[in-house]
Amino acid sequence: MNTVTLAGKAVPAIGQGTWRMGEAPSQRGAEIAALRLGIEAGLSLIDTAEMYGEGGAEQVVGEAIAGLRDQVYLVSKVYPHHASRQGVVEACERSLQRLHTDHLDLYLLHWPGSHPLEDTIEGFERLREQGKIGQWGVSNFDVAEMAELPAQGCATNQVLYNPETRGVEFDLLPWCRQRAIAVMAYCPIGQGGRFLEHPLLNSLAAKHHVSPAEVSLAWVIRDGNTVAIPKAVDPVHVRLNARAGQLALDADDLAALDASFAPPSRKQRLRMV
Numbered sequence: 215m216n217t218v219t220l221a222g223k224a225v226p227a228i229g230q231g232t233w234r235m236g237e238a239p240s241q242r243g244a245e246i247a248a249l250r251l252g253i254e255a256g257l258s259l260i261d262t263a264e265m266y267g268e269g270g271a272e273q274v275v276g277e278a279i280a281g282l283r284d285q286v287y288l289v290s291k292v293y294p295h296h297a298s299r300q301g302v303v304e305a306c307e308r309s310l311q312r313l314h315t316d317h318l319d320l321y322l323l324h325w326p327g328s329h330p331l332e333d334t335i336e337g338f339e340r341l342r343e344q345g346k347i348g349q350w351g352v353s354n355f356d357v358a359e360m361a362e363l364p365a366q367g368c369a370t371n372q373v374l375y376n377p378e379t380r381g382v383e384f385d386l387l388p389w390c391r392q393r394a395i396a397v398m399a400y401c402p403i404g405q406g407g408r409f410l411e412h413p414l415l416n417s418l419a420a421k422h423h424v425s426p427a428e429v430s431l432a433w434v435i436r437d438g439n440t441v442a443i444p445k446a447v448d449p450v451h452v453r454l455n456a457r458a459g460q461l462a463l464d465a466d467d468l469a470a471l472d473a474s475f476a477p478p479s480r481k482q483r484l485r486m487v
Contacts, residue, residue, distance in 0.1 A: 223287070349369040
């Protein structure tokens with residue numbers, strides 16, 4: 215598995231997302247099993263949020279990492295409306311309880327909100343001083359919002375990024391790279407469905423004897439500064455996600471992808487889902 219340096223620590227370039235986990239009780243066992251399988255396969259970074267299933271995803275993760283906490287790089291996110299100076303501390307405490315752990319490796323502001331950033335950061339720093347989080351970062355921030363953050367401190371920016379959603383390449387990814395801020399890519403295989411049926415993805419998959427999803431994941435992590443966090447519950451998909459961390463696309467592959475999914479030629483509005 216390739217790695218990315220995140221706040222001075224090497225983490226797997228492909229982790230596990232948990233959006234929409236914890237919503238259906240009938241899926242709980244499968245979700246826990248998938249996360250544990252992923253850890254075993256090297257997908258040891260797990261990303262979650264208090265928003266996902268209104269805490270349900272964090273509860274699933276908490277069960278999945280029981281007895282394995284020291285093997286996991288654990289990320290969660292705070293709602294913007296909870297991100298006041300004191301509110302972020304209280305939200306983190308609730309997340310820690312649901313996750314059955316005493317610390318997060320990384321804690322993110324889920325998207326820009328109405329509370330002043332300096333208040334949110336003060337809450338983050340208080341949590342860091344108390345040992346309840348290792349580092350802090352943000353999600354869904356564009357360049358102008360990133361520029362409002364302190365020169366030091368922000369470990370990552372988590373954004374929507376995949377071959378058919380490339381707007382962040384124009385300015386945001388270079389901006390982060392120049393400042394040694396790792397990027398986390400959510401929805402790195404799009405929303406599945408028609409995107410994974412694209413003829414080029416299938417052609418490249420056949421060339422490399424992999425799946426179309428693996429091609430997309432390998433593309434997303436190609437710069438060495440981006441962590442992809444696909445969500446998977448099917449054990450087959452979990453194993454394929456892990457295998458994608460070893461796939462290297464060649465120059466012809468990348469040129470073909472550029473031809474089918476054109477890189478941005480101008481600034482684009484940051485997309486979110």
